[in-house]
Amino acid sequence: MRLILVGPPGAGKGTQAAELISRLQIQHLSTGDMLRAAVSQGTELGKQADGHMRSGGLVPDDLVIPIVIERIQQPDCQNGFILDGFPRTRPQAEALDTALQAAGVQLDAVLLIEVPDELIVERITGRRMDPVTKVIYHLKFNPPPAEVADRLEHRKDDTEQACRARLGKYHSETAPIIPFYESRGLLRRIDGVGTPQAITARAFEALGLT
Ligand code: ADP
Ligand code: ADP
Numbered sequence: 001m002r003l004i005l006v007g008p009p010g011a012g013k014g015t016q017a018a019e020l021i022s023r024l025q026i027q028h029l030s031t032g033d034m035l036r037a038a039v040s041q042g043t044e045l046g047k048q049a050d051g052h053m054r055s056g057g058l059v060p061d062d063l064v065i066p067i068v069i070e071r072i073q074q075p076d077c078q079n080g081f082i083l084d085g086f087p088r089t090r091p092q093a094e095a096l097d098t099a100l101q102a103a104g105v106q107l108d109a110v111l112l113i114e115v116p117d118e119l120i121v122e123r124i125t126g127r128r129m130d131p132v133t134k135v136i137y138h139l140k141f142n143p144p145p146a147e148v149a150d151r152l153e154h155r156k157d158d159t160e161q162a163c164r165a166r167l168g169k170y171h172s173e174t175a176p177i178i179p180f181y182e183s184r185g186l187l188r189r190i191d192g193v194g195t196p197q198a199i200t201a202r203a204f205e206a207l208g209l210t
Contacts, residue, residue, distance in 0.1 A: 001024055001026060001080040001108045001207075002081055002105065002106070002107050002108050003020070003026075003080075003081070003082045003083070003107070003109055003110070003111060003207070004082075004083045004086075004087070004109075004110040005017055005082060005083065005084045005085075005113065006110060006111070006112045006113070006174065006177065006178065007113035007114065007115065007192060008115060008117070008120055008166075008167055008170045009120060009163060009166040009167060009170065010115065010119075010120045010123035010124040010127065010163070011113040011114070011115045011120075011192045012113055012115070012123075012192050012199055013084045013085065013113060014030065014032075014136050015142075015196050015199075016111075016196075016199060016200060016203050017030070017082050017084045018135075018136075019200045019203070020082055020203065020207075021082060023204070023209065024080065024082075024209075025079070026079055026080035026081055027077050027080070027081040027082070028081075028082050028084060029068065029071055029077075029081050029082065029083050029084065029086070030084040030085055031064060031067070031068060031084070031085040031086040031088075032084075032085045034067055034071070035049045035053060035059060035064075036155075039053065045063060045067070048060075048063055049063060053156075053157055054156055054157055054162065055157075055162060055165060056157055056161070056162035056163065056164070056166040056168075056169065057165065057169065058088060058089065058169050058173060061089055061091045061092055061095075064086065064088075064092065065091070065092055068083070068092075068096070069095065069096070069099045072099070072100075072103075073099075073103065083096075087174075087177055088169075088173060088174045088177075089173045089176075089177070090173075090176050090177055092177075093177045093180050093181075107186055108186075108207075109186055109187075109188050109206075109207055110181040110186045110187050111188050111203060111206060112187060112188065112189045113190055113192040113199070113203075114189060114190065114192050115192040115193060116193070117167055120167055121160055121163050121164070122140075123138065123141070124160075124163040124166075125158060125159065125160055125163065126138045126139040126140050126141065127154075127155065127158050128144060128152040128153065128154055129152065129153045129155070130144065130148050130151065130152055130153075131151060131152075131153050132148075132151065133148075137152065142196065188206040188207060189206075190202040190206050
C-alpha cells in the first residue's frame with residue numbers, strides 16, 4: 001500500500017503512522033525525521049535545512065524532493081510506504097506524481113487528518129519524543145511514563161512562535177495539494193479530534209482496513 005498522510009503540524013500524522021505501519025508492515029517515511037537526522041549529522045543538506053526548520057518555514061523544494069524520490073526507489077519500499085509530511089507543496093506533489101508514473105506504480109490513498117487551528121498550539125508545545133523508542137508523547141494528552149521522563153526530547157521548532165509560522169505555511173503552501181488529490185479520487189478525510197485510539201479506528205475505516 002502506498003499512502004500519504006496530510007494534516008497541519010500536530011494533527012497526529014506521526015502518531016497514526018506508527019499504528020498504520022505496524023498493521024500494514026510498510027515503511028514510514030517522515031521528511032521531518034529525515035531532515036532532523038541530516039541536521040544532527042551536520043550534512044550539507046542539514047546545514048541548509050536548519051534555519052528554515054527552526055523558524056517554522058519550509059525547506060526548499062529542490063532540497064526535499066530528491067531525498068524522497070531516491071528513498072521511495074529503495075528495495076525496502078517496494079511493498080509500500082507511508083509518506084508523512086511529504087508532499088507539502090504543489091511542486092512536491094507534481095514531482096512525486098512524475099516519479100511514481102515513471103516507476104509504473106500508483107498511490108492507494110491520501111489520508112487527510114483535520115484538526116482546527118485553535119487546538120494545534122497546545123498539541124505542539126506539549127509534544128515530547130522518546131529518542132530511544134521513538135514514541136511520541138504529549139504532556140497532557142498522552143503523558144510519558146516516569147521512567148522515560150528524563151530522556152524525552154522537545155523539538156526546537158515546537159515553540160508557539162514557530163508553530164504559528166508552520167500553521168501559516170500549512171494553509172498557504174500545503175492545503176493547495178488537497179484539491180489535487182481530491183480530483184483524482186484519492187482523498188480520504190478524517191476528523192482528527194478525539195482520542196488517538198478513536199482516530200486510528202477512523203483511519204483504518206477510511207482506508208478500508210477494518
Ligand atoms: P504530527 O506528526 O502531525 O505533527 P504528532 O503525531 O507528532 O503530529 O502529534 C502531535 C502531538 O499531539 C503529540 O504530542 C501527540 O502525542 C499528540 N496527539 C496525537 N494525536 C492526538 C489526539 N488524537 N489527541 C490529542 N493529542 C494528540
Ligand atoms: P510536523 O510534525 O509539524 O508536521 P515535521 O516533522 O513533518 O513537522 O517537519 C518539521 C519541519 O521540517 C517542517 O516545519 C519543515 O521546516 C521541514 N519539512 C518537513 N517536511 C518537509 C517538506 N516536505 N517540505 C519542506 N519542508 C519540510
